[in-house]
Structure formats: C-alpha cells, structure tokens
Amino acid sequence: METNQKEELRIGVYVCHCGLNIAGSVDCVAVAEYANTLQDVVVSVDNKYTCSDPGQEQIKQDIKEHKLNRIVVASCTPRLHEPTFRNTCAEAGLNPYLFEMANIRDHCSWVHLHDKKNATEKAKDLVKMAVARARLLQPQIEAEVPVTKRALIIGGGVAGIQSALDLADQNYQVYLVEKEPSIGGKMAQIDKTFPTMDCSICILAPKMSEAGRHPNITILTNSLVQDVTGYVGNFNVKVLKKARYVNEKECTACGDCTEVCPVVRPNEFDVGLAIRKAIYTPFAQAVPSAYIINMDDCLGDVPIACNKCVEKCEKQAINFDMQDEILELEVGTIIVATGIDVYDPTEYTEYGYRRFENVITSLEFERLINAGGPSGGHLIRPSDKEIPKKVAFVQCVGSRCTTRGNPYCSNVCCMNTIKDSLLIKEHWPNTDIEIFYLDIRAYGKGFEDLYQRSRDEGVKYFRGLPAEIIENPMNNNLVVVAENTNTGEIMEHEFDLVVLSVGIQPTKDSDVIQRLLTLSRTKDGFFMESHPKLKPVDAPTQGVFFAGCAEGPKDIKDSVTQASAAASRAGILMNAGKIRVEAITSKIDPDLCNSCGRCAKVCPYHAIQVDVKNKVPAETIEAACAGCGTCGAECPKGAITMQHFTDEQIYAQIDALTQENAHEKIVAFCCNWCSYAGADFAGVSRIQYPPNVRIIRTMCSGRVSEDFVLRAFKRGVAAVLVAGCHLNDCHYIDANYQTKKRVERLWKKLDKIGINKERLQLAWVSAAEGEKFAETIRKMKGIIDKVTQAEIEKTVEVLER
Amino acid sequence: MSKAEFKYENQGNGELQDLIKQAFTCLACGKCSGGCPMVYLFPEQYNPHKVLDKLVENPEEALASKEIWFCASCYKCHNKCPQGIELPEVFLKLRRIALKQNGMGNLRVLIDDLHGRIPFYKLFFRVCYHPEKIHLGKVELDSLFEKSASEYKLEQIPSTREKIAIIGSGPAGLFAACELRRKGYQVTVFESRQKAGGMFQLTIPEFRLESEIVDQNIDLVKSLGIEIKTNVRIGKDILFNTLFEDGFQSVFIASGAHRCLHLNIEGENLPQVMTSLEFLEASKSGILKAVKNKFVVIGGGNTAMEIATSALRYGAKEVCVLYRRSKDEIPADINELREVEEHGVKIHYQVSPLRFIGDEKLRGIECIKMELGHPDLSGRRRPVPIKASNFIINADMAVVAIGEKPDLGYLPDEVKLNKNGTISINPLSMETSMKGVFAGGDVIWGSASVAEAIMAAGRAVDGMDQYLIEKRKA
Ligand SMILES: Cc1cc2nc3c(=O)[nH]c(=O)nc-3n(C[C@H](O)[C@H](O)[C@H](O)COP(=O)(O)OP(=O)(O)OC[C@H]3O[C@@H](n4cnc5c(N)ncnc54)[C@H](O)[C@@H]3O)c2cc1C
Ligand code: SF4
Ligand code: SF4
Ligand code: SF4
Numbered sequence A: 001m002e003t004n005q006k007e008e009l010r011i012g013v014y015v016c017h018c019g020l021n022i023a024g025s026v027d028c029v030a031v032a033e034y035a036n037t038l039q040d041v042v043v044s045v046d047n048k049y050t051c052s053d054p055g056q057e058q059i060k061q062d063i064k065e066h067k068l069n070r071i072v073v074a075s076c077t078p079r080l081h082e083p084t085f086r087n088t089c090a091e092a093g094l095n096p097y098l099f100e101m102a103n104i105r106d107h108c109s110w111v112h113l114h115d116k117k118n119a120t121e122k123a124k125d126l127v128k129m130a131v132a133r134a135r136l137l138q139p140q141i142e143a144e145v146p147v148t149k150r151a152l153i154i155g156g157g158v159a160g161i162q163s164a165l166d167l168a169d170q171n172y173q174v175y176l177v178e179k180e181p182s183i184g185g186k187m188a189q190i191d192k193t194f195p196t197m198d199c200s201i202c203i204l205a206p207k208m209s210e211a212g213r214h215p216n217i218t219i220l221t222n223s224l225v226q227d228v229t230g231y232v233g234n235f236n237v238k239v240l241k242k243a244r245y246v247n248e249k250e251c252t253a254c255g256d257c258t259e260v261c262p263v264v265r266p267n268e269f270d271v272g273l274a275i276r277k278a279i280y281t282p283f284a285q286a287v288p289s290a291y292i293i294n295m296d297d298c299l300g301d302v303p304i305a306c307n308k309c310v311e312k313c314e315k316q317a318i319n320f321d322m323q324d325e326i327l328e329l330e331v332g333t334i335i336v337a338t339g340i341d342v343y344d345p346t347e348y349t350e351y352g353y354r355r356f357e358n359v360i361t362s363l364e365f366e367r368l369i370n371a372g373g374p375s376g377g378h379l380i381r382p383s384d385k386e387i388p389k390k391v392a393f394v395q396c397v398g399s400r401c402t403t404r405g406n407p408y409c410s411n412v413c414c415m416n417t418i419k420d421s422l423l424i425k426e427h428w429p430n431t432d433i434e435i436f437y438l439d440i441r442a443y444g445k446g447f448e449d450l451y452q453r454s455r456d457e458g459v460k461y462f463r464g465l466p467a468e469i470i471e472n473p474m475n476n477n478l479v480v481v482a483e484n485t486n487t488g489e490i491m492e493h494e495f496d497l498v499v500l501s502v503g504i505q506p507t508k509d510s511d512v513i514q515r516l517l518t519l520s521r522t523k524d525g526f527f528m529e530s531h532p533k534l535k536p537v538d539a540p541t542q543g544v545f546f547a548g549c550a551e552g553p554k555d556i557k558d559s560v561t562q563a564s565a566a567a568s569r570a571g572i573l574m575n576a577g578k579i580r581v582e583a584i585t586s587k588i589d590p591d592l593c594n595s596c597g598r599c600a601k602v603c604p605y606h607a608i609q610v611d612v613k614n615k616v617p618a619e620t621i622e623a624a625c626a627g628c629g630t631c632g633a634e635c636p637k638g639a640i641t642m643q644h645f646t647d648e649q650i651y652a653q654i655d656a657l658t659q660e661n662a663h664e665k666i667v668a669f670c671c672n673w674c675s676y677a678g679a680d681f682a683g684v685s686r687i688q689y690p691p692n693v694r695i696i697r698t699m700c701s702g703r704v705s706e707d708f709v710l711r712a713f714k715r716g717v718a719a720v721l722v723a724g725c726h727l728n729d730c731h732y733i734d735a736n737y738q739t740k741k742r743v744e745r746l747w748k749k750l751d752k753i754g755i756n757k758e759r760l761q762l763a764w765v766s767a768a769e770g771e772k773f774a775e776t777i778r779k780m781k782g783i784i785d786k787v788t789q790a791e792i793e794k795t796v797e798v799l800e801r
Numbered sequence B: 001m002s003k004a005e006f007k008y009e010n011q012g013n014g015e016l017q018d019l020i021k022q023a024f025t026c027l028a029c030g031k032c033s034g035g036c037p038m039v040y041l042f043p044e045q046y047n048p049h050k051v052l053d054k055l056v057e058n059p060e061e062a063l064a065s066k067e068i069w070f071c072a073s074c075y076k077c078h079n080k081c082p083q084g085i086e087l088p089e090v091f092l093k094l095r096r097i098a099l100k101q102n103g104m105g106n107l108r109v110l111i112d113d114l115h116g117r118i119p120f121y122k123l124f125f126r127v128c129y130h131p132e133k134i135h136l137g138k139v140e141l142d143s144l145f146e147k148s149a150s151e152y153k154l155e156q157i158p159s160t161r162e163k164i165a166i167i168g169s170g171p172a173g174l175f176a177a178c179e180l181r182r183k184g185y186q187v188t189v190f191e192s193r194q195k196a197g198g199m200f201q202l203t204i205p206e207f208r209l210e211s212e213i214v215d216q217n218i219d220l221v222k223s224l225g226i227e228i229k230t231n232v233r234i235g236k237d238i239l240f241n242t243l244f245e246d247g248f249q250s251v252f253i254a255s256g257a258h259r260c261l262h263l264n265i266e267g268e269n270l271p272q273v274m275t276s277l278e279f280l281e282a283s284k285s286g287i288l289k290a291v292k293n294k295f296v297v298i299g300g301g302n303t304a305m306e307i308a309t310s311a312l313r314y315g316a317k318e319v320c321v322l323y324r325r326s327k328d329e330i331p332a333d334i335n336e337l338r339e340v341e342e343h344g345v346k347i348h349y350q351v352s353p354l355r356f357i358g359d360e361k362l363r364g365i366e367c368i369k370m371e372l373g374h375p376d377l378s379g380r381r382r383p384v385p386i387k388a389s390n391f392i393i394n395a396d397m398a399v400v401a402i403g404e405k406p407d408l409g410y411l412p413d414e415v416k417l418n419k420n421g422t423i424s425i426n427p428l429s430m431e432t433s434m435k436g437v438f439a440g441g442d443v444i445w446g447s448a449s450v451a452e453a454i455m456a457a458g459r460a461v462d463g464m465d466q467y468l469i470e471k472r473k474a
C-alpha cells in the first residue's frame, strides 16, 4: 500500500468488442464509460479487436502519451492473450506484470448470450475487479532456468517415430519409450493406407529402422514411464524397462529359438488370428530386431522343464536372469504419442461379434488381407476358410453412439472401409460388396476420389445402419437386416462375411500418462490441447506436447504432420536453452515468520526450508517453488507474500465485486489450470448459466485461504465456490488435498457459528468440464435464491464480531 | 432453435417439448426400423424414425396422425438406438397427449388396421398396447373393438391348397395359421393343452387379459376355417414323423418355450417355491390362494418383473427381486423395471440364492453376494460369488424366473438345435435343417415378445409358401 502513495497511479482500460463475440451480448461502450469513472483510470476506450495490431499500437501509444503505468484489457481469457498483452506492455517499456485482464468473453458474453443487461452489469463488475487488482500490481523480474537438450517421447507409433526422427535430426538426444516389444504402432498392422493405397509396412519399415539406427535415438521397448517429476526444461523421468530375456545387441533374429519352442499362443499383433511361440518377434520388420520371451508363457529355464531355446541359440543371446530395470532420465521436453486402441464391439450384441465366426472387425480384416498376415493375404472367412463372395461392411460401430462405445466420429473408419472395398475388388473383382453407413465422411485430400473409385467399381452403398445381423447356422452365412433410409425399404441381405468398421479410442492407460504429466482429457478421453486452434500440439503443462492420435482420432498423414509440429515446438524450447519462469513464487518475511513450519509441511515441492527447533525463520528456495500459493494460504502470521497473487490483490477483487448487490453474487475462486479453464470451456461451448458468479483466478485452489472465503462472506456475498482440479489431477502434485482439508475445516467453522454451510461449495472441475462448471453455478443459483437478506446480514454481523 | 421447439417452449407444454427435443437428436440411421415387427406388419404405413421426423417438422400433424399408434412396445429397438431414444416411451407419451387433444379417432383407425392384419387383434392390442397406461378402461375398450369396421380378408375362401400342420397355438402358431389359411392352405393346429392360446391363455395375468376374451378370439380364428386340435401332444399322441404320413406337406413348429430353468439348489422342491410358469398358470386359473406376506422373485427378465407386480396384486405385502448381476446388465426392459420400482418392489442386485430354507414350508432363502468378473460372450460381465458374504432373507413364497427354454424332445434329429437348446433356422425363410419344416416364435429365440413371435410367423409363412410353390413345380 505504501508504494501506491509514492507512485501516482495512471490506469488505462481497453474494452474489446471481439467483433460481435463480446459486443453481441455486452454493451462495450457502456462498460468503457463505466470504467472511466473508476479511481485512477486515466484512459478508457472500447475497440473492435484489442489484440489486433492497431489495438496493441493504441495501448503502446497511450502508455507513452498518458504516462500509463497500469493496463487493464477487458476481453477474452488470459489463458489466450495474457502473453500477447504482456508483450505489448513490455514493448512500450512497461513491466509486463503491471498488466491485468478481465475475462468478459469466455466468462461473460458467451455464457449469457441472451441476457445483455445482466451480462453488461457483470462485465462492469469484472472490469472493476480488474482495476482494483491492477492498482496493487507490482513489477516483477522473471528468473531464467536452463532447458535440458534431451527429449522423451512416449509411444512408438508412426507419430512417435516421426517426432523422434525430427528431433534427432536437429541433434537432440531422444528417448523413445514403447510399451510393446517393437515400435510401429497401429500402422504396422494395417495392410494398405488410404487415400494413396501405399503398402503400409513398406513405407513405415524404413522409418522404423532409421529410428533404430539413429545415433541420437535410444529406443526403449517393452518399457513404461513410471514417474515424472520436475518442470519444463527439467523433467526427471523414471522408466521401467521390462526384461526381454534376449540380448537385443546379440540377437540376429535368425528365429532358431522359435522353431524349438513348444509353447503356442495367439499372436497379439495378428489380433489372435495367427499363432506365436513363447519366444517370438511380433512381426518380421520389428524394431528392435530382436526376439523376446513372454515369461508368462515360457515353461522355464531349467533343462528338465524346457530350456530348448537357450540350447539352440548360437549367439547365446538368451538370458533368463535378465532383470527389469528402472532407468532415470533427465529431459527438457516430453512428447506424448500414445495413440489409439480399437473398439471391441462385443457389447453390440445385435451384431454377434464373437458369437458368429464370420463377423470380424476392420482390424482383423487388415491382418487377413495382408500378405504378411496369417492367411498370406488371402481374404478367407474364418468358418470354412473359403474366399467370400459377398461381403458387407457396417460403419460407425462403437462410434457416434451415445449409449455404447464412443460419441465422437472416429475419423478414419469411413475411408478405411472405402480402401478395404477397393482392396477386395483388386484381388477378387467379382465380389459383391455392400456398405451400410450413416454418413460417408470423405473430407480430406484425395478422399472423395477414392470414394468415387469405389462406387465406380460397383461397390454398393446403402444409407442405414443394420438393426441386426443373424447367422444362418446351416452355412454360417449372415443375414444383415437394415433399412435403406433413402427409400424406407427394409433390406434383408445375406453375406458370406461381415466386417464391423470399428472405431478408435484413446489407449487404455491414457489415465496413467494423464496423472504423471498432470494433463487434462476432453470428455471423449483424448488429451486436451492448450488451445484447440492456436496451440493444438501444446499440452497445458509447459514443455509437454502431443503427436498423433493421442490428441484425437486422425489418420496417418495428420498424425505425421502433428508429430513434426510437436517436434518443432519442442525443438524451439530446447534450442533456446533456457526458459523464463513466471515470477509468481513465494517470498517469506523473516521478521513476521515465527518458524512454526506449517508452510514447509504443506509445500508439495519441499521448496521451503525452516528450522522449527532452532527457530530459524522459513525461506523459499526459489528454483524449486512452483508458485501454487498453498504455503501462503496456511501461514498464520501473514508472513508469506505470493508474488503477483498477493493477499491484498485478492482482497481488493473481493471488495470491488461486493460494493454493490453483494447479496446476489457468488464468488468463485478458480484454479488456473482446471476450473478456470473449465469455465473458459463453458464459454467456448456457449453453455449458458446464471450471471451471478464472479470468478477470481488463483494459480491453485490451494492458494485460497480461509480468510479469503470469510472476507467474502463478511462483505455480504450470498455464496462462495472454491473450485480446483480433480483430486490426483492437481497441477501442483497434491496441493488440492490442502484445499479439501481447508474447506472441510471451514464448513465446520461455519456450522459452529450458525452460517448455512451450503453457502460454501467445493467443486472439482477439469479443463474439459464446461458443463460441470455451468451445472455447479446453476445449482448454486438455487442455493442463493433461498438465502435471505436477513441471513446475510446476520452472517456479516457474526463475522464482524 | 427451430420453429417447433420455440412454439412449444412458449406454450409451456413441457412434456411435448421434451419429446420434440428427443426427436431432434434422431440421426435417421434406421437401426430402430430394421428389426421392428410393426414395420414388418405395416411396411407401407409405419417407420418409427419417420414419426420422429414428422414430430420435428410439424408436431400438431404428428399428434394428429395414426403413425404414433403403431408401435407395439416390444422394446426391440430401444437399446440399439445410438442416440438412446426410447421410442416406445416416446410413443406412449405422445399418445397420452394425442388422446387429450384429439380423442380416440386415430386409435380407432389403428384398431381397424390391426383387424385387417391380425384376426385376433383384440388379444394383440390388449397385450402389447398396455391400454391401462393410456387410461383406457373396459368400456372404452369395448366401444373401440365394437366399432371396428375392418375384416381379415381371405384371398382364397375354400382351402384348396396343401395341408399344413402347426404345432402350438400361441401367437406364432395362430398367426401362421391365419396367414396360411388366407393363402388357401388347409391348416391344422395341434395344441397339447386343454385350451388353445399358448402364452395368451397361460401366462398373461387375468387382470391384463381375461380368458374369456382369449376364448372368443380363438373362436374367431376357428371361424376362418382353421382346425385347432387341443389335447393332442405331438410326440405322444401323434409322432412328429407321422404328420407327413398323414398328408401334411409342411410343418410349422411354434411350441414356445415352456420348460422353466431351475436353479438346482436345495429346497427348490418345497411347495412354496414355484417356477415362473407354475406361478403364472396358478394365478391365472385362480388356484393360487392369496399370496403370502413376503414374496421373493429370482431372476431379472420381463417375466420376473411381471410376476413381481402380479404378486402385489394377489396380496403380497412385500415383494423383492433377486438378480445376480448389476442394473447395467439386467435384461428386463427399462419400462418394466421402472414400473416395478414404482410399485415399491425392491430389486436386490448382485445377489444369488444358495438354498431355500424350510422343512415343509419355506421360511427363508440363503443368498450370497456377487461381484462382476470379465464379460462373457453375451458381452455382459460374469457374476462371481464373494466369499463369506452369505446372508438370509425371509420369504414365505418364492418364484424362480430365470428363463424358459423350449421343450423339444419330440423332434427328430434332422431338426438341428442351437447350443442353447433353441431350433436352428435359416433366418430368411425360417426353415429348419429338415426340409419342409419351419419354426418361429420362442422356439427359436427363447422367450421374446408377442410382436416378435408374430413377425417370425409371418416370415415362416412366406418361407412355406415359397417351399410349396417350388415343390408343386417339381
Ligand atoms: C483398422 C484401421 C485402419 C486404418 N487405416 C488407415 C489408413 O488406411 N490410412 C490412414 O491414414 N490411417 C489409417 N488408420 C489410422 C492410423 O492407424 C492412425 O492414424 C495412426 O496409427 C496413428 O499413429 P499414432 O502414432 O498416433 O498411434 P499408434 O499407431 O496407436 O501408436 C501409439 C504407440 O504408443 C504405444 N503406447 C501407448 N501407450 C503407451 C504408454 N503408456 N507407454 C509407452 N508406449 C505406449 C502403443 O503401443 C503404440 O505403439 C487406420 C486405423 C485403424 C484402426
Ligand atoms: S469415420 Fe465414418 S464410420 Fe467412422 S465414425 Fe465417422 S462416420 Fe462413422
Ligand atoms: S507451497 Fe507452493 S508457493 Fe509455497 S513454496 Fe511451495 S510451491 Fe512455492
Ligand atoms: S435408432 Fe434412434 S437415431 Fe436411429 S433412426 Fe431410430 S430413433 Fe433415430
């Protein structure tokens, strides 16, 4: 506060229309006029696009002309444009930390589309809060940390391989971690690829072996990432490398061992359509080109049990004593390329997959038609090994369905079926092929051509999904019952083979990766990008990037494109060699600190040193502090200042919003990573909710101290929401467990002093849960409607005592 | 927002608006129409998703149309819809609104259509259309049926074509008989029981269908010139193979699924422990004395639910259902489930009985809790007992309703069966592995619905007709 008196405050406010995105439901002119009436505001204007060059120019000019020393932009979310405007300020010679944003688009105009009056009032409040905070902002200097010039890539599908090659060619060391015995992913299993009909393995294998040979790439197959700590530029990763029992370097892939191995198992690579031994290689082109023993299948290494392979291997590459290893890696960036699994259609009981032998999935089809597959490329039907004369394809199995499988379009199955129809026609031109579809999605370059070719070849397309598939037990043929929705006629056609065009979904251990890297996933289960359009390959966690299907269903071309993009994004970070970290760490005043040690206890990063016994005051290790603010919320002495998120700044926001009609308002403390982003997502999705809420952003919900909540109630608000990431998804390891404890403490306290504890709500909202955020606010609107004026007055009275 | 939605939002007709909203989500994929028995019976007139289309386009017109009256609530389409639209429920709600707005006019038209297609349309309507759910009492029903102007028309009045034998006089047998007769065949139906009607006669509770009406309808069928021989059991009174010697050129097997599955546990032979059909028959024939206080049903299908509601009607104070898997796997239709729960029946999920306790009289059931393991071939997760989780529930009457299977000992080996004991058929012609022998209804599916049985019978009739036409040519 002292600084305020020393320096004359001169604030500029810029209210952005964002075209009609804001101006459509907020009266921006009125908001700008209102801002002009606020204390210390010198300039207040509205403009069409503040982020455009002229918009930014105006800010720069005003800073110079009007000697502005604080800037407030009321526009979109700071998660999108804070860096832009900070830069603008810096270019005009103003410390970027003297900039503040009011989110009147994602949190206001977009979510109150049809209520211009209340949206405008809310926007004024948000600007008032921003100005109040801006008045207390202080210049900060950002620290620089070094970036380790090594990268980790999780997942060795075509996307992971491409990223690895791109980075390795730029001279970065790359660790490529793959859980299967070979890299290659789904593409290795596919026969030909649309739209060009190249042979899949023929174009992939050279890339695989290049990755295998590259001096800068270390391939770790049969391996899993177990733990990730650290932060952008400085990640510490633990990888579990499971024992292979065959020395990768010695094995020449001669295959002598396989010949003598007595154990026969279905080969996972051929989706169980072919067999393998206990010692095996999944497919001929595998990289690393070394055999592997599946110990669950192996009979044992003692000569009486088996030991046949050991005896046979001339290179003595087999070693039963091999142990699982834990490797510790230090990397600067991480690329997630964990890809997809295919959907298992057993639950579509009306299609009889697994009950009827001749109903197969599209992935099984790929193996059957592949020259390297179990039938040597002869498309045969499972029941009698005959070449089918009539084949049906059923689209959208497990996709675009709200009750089973997944609600989204899997993107590749239409084109895949078109490709498959042509493959059949190429080998057996007289085959009758019928395709039952809902819509044909042939949106990419060259796709429509392929679709036309398939039609030209006489493949029949019927719009209508089969209601059921019934087997004729006499000959194992299948009757497909479907409406041709173009004519309304019900068709009952008989086929020799039916291929279910199954959808694709995120790999099943995506949740593990999500937790290790504190990522979010959208409601369809794929990883959520930092911004769907402008930062499509960046994860919200700095230093982490996405490649391939891990981020969403896509074809090979898009996977490869994204993989190169991710590699270049990671390369930019590593090339700079250092990165600035936001100046938002904690500072402890040794004079106020009484060495109680509570801060050190709650710090998830062990970033505070304190000697409780000898009363040595606490001190923050700046390099280790991540700025969550949990310590600040715990310190009973107020000795901890969270830079750029100070108590005073937050109180100023609370006070500003409660100046008028506090009894109608909800204060929501939202953490930057999940719940604030979730509220943004509600905006992006235009999910409507009541306009009573005012959001205050903190980095972590752990920052929200008891006093913030009580201050809000003391100022007469109807309700308070504390919102954070889901437990175990916290971006600061586990700081939100402190949030939970604190809110539970507060509930008890409120109960004790006779305040309805329903008025304080706690919610876990992920960045993808826009609807959940909106629903929470709707629910709370119900609560505040029941809170009476008398009740609020009583609360104020009790708390003031 | 479309015009329709907007209009109804403003009118405050919440229920209709909700239905319109559901209709908006329909993708017109056709998964509902494909297997629908009513589409099969009325291909020119009915298509469920087109009704939804109409509802989106013009709700008033849809409400005033007869299309909303076709659905026979078989629930075959329901869990297939990718948008989770519960069509029979949508139609039920639309009908309630339409009745209020437009009266019974369209219902009459439907009855006429049904009459023209199914001679025993009254039975069909009473069983499938749940008149009680649209608040139609006896008086309204009588007036509806009385006024029906239609007639089931025979194409060829004298029976000049081949002789055909039908085994079983349930919905499938009766419908096949009529359709064959319509085409001019000489039809004889063999029924092992005293009365014809199959499931209509035996198992549909008296309060939903009085036996008097069943008898009337059977007479109607007979009046078409169809011979129904009751008290004749094929395999005992007449051997299956002698049917051909007696001059029947083709046989339709529609003997249903009447063999109740047993739990095979201790105490199952106590007099107060019945099978589903024993209970339904006993209650139907009035032998059943007031049902006791604590009544337990074991099983999760529609039959189990029906028994649970009947038990309440017959005086049980407390009724509960034991089902060994979870709510996600339960085979009962969602509407049946909702209904029993509304009536206060408690469903215990993931519980399986171990033995019935009692010396001469049932006192209780020892049960064990189950957890769900890996999915089996049906895609449902297999239940496995949880160790030492045994407990006892009191019961003074119990019904085991865990499924019914066809009893097919009377068939020759040429008629091949599926692994689950049903008859193998060619799904297009409904012909079995024995030439000239066809099958339909519960014998091919295990227990399903009346509407589906009729559809199967219709298909079989086409199959038999085709078979005999070719035979004539040869
Ligand atoms: C039947 C079918 C046919 C297709 N046909 C075509 C086509 O003709 N043309 C076309 O362009 N596209 C086609 N596609 C799509 C194509 O397969 C994908 O676009 C492509 O495989 C995506 O590559 P990816 O690297 O992102 O994922 P993936 O190929 O799935 O690779 C991911 C890799 O990561 C590994 N992994 C997963 N989790 C972990 C973990 N936690 N730790 C370590 N490793 C992990 C997996 O084992 C796998 O090797 C088809 C897809 C299917 C299912
Ligand atoms: S790509 Fe085609 S088949 Fe696959 S989900 Fe989308 S529409 Fe359905
Ligand atoms: S608790 Fe959070 S803010 Fe405080 S020192 Fe630890 S990391 Fe930094
Ligand atoms: S199944 Fe559902 S989505 Fe498909 S046409 Fe029928 S009602 Fe519409």
Ligand code: SF4
Pocket (backbone or CB within 6 Å): B032, B035, B036, B037, B038, B039, B048, B070, B071, B072, B073, B074, B075, B076, B077, B078, B087, B088, B451
């Ligand atoms: S419930 Fe049965 S009758 Fe009704 S629409 Fe669905 S399939 Fe047809």
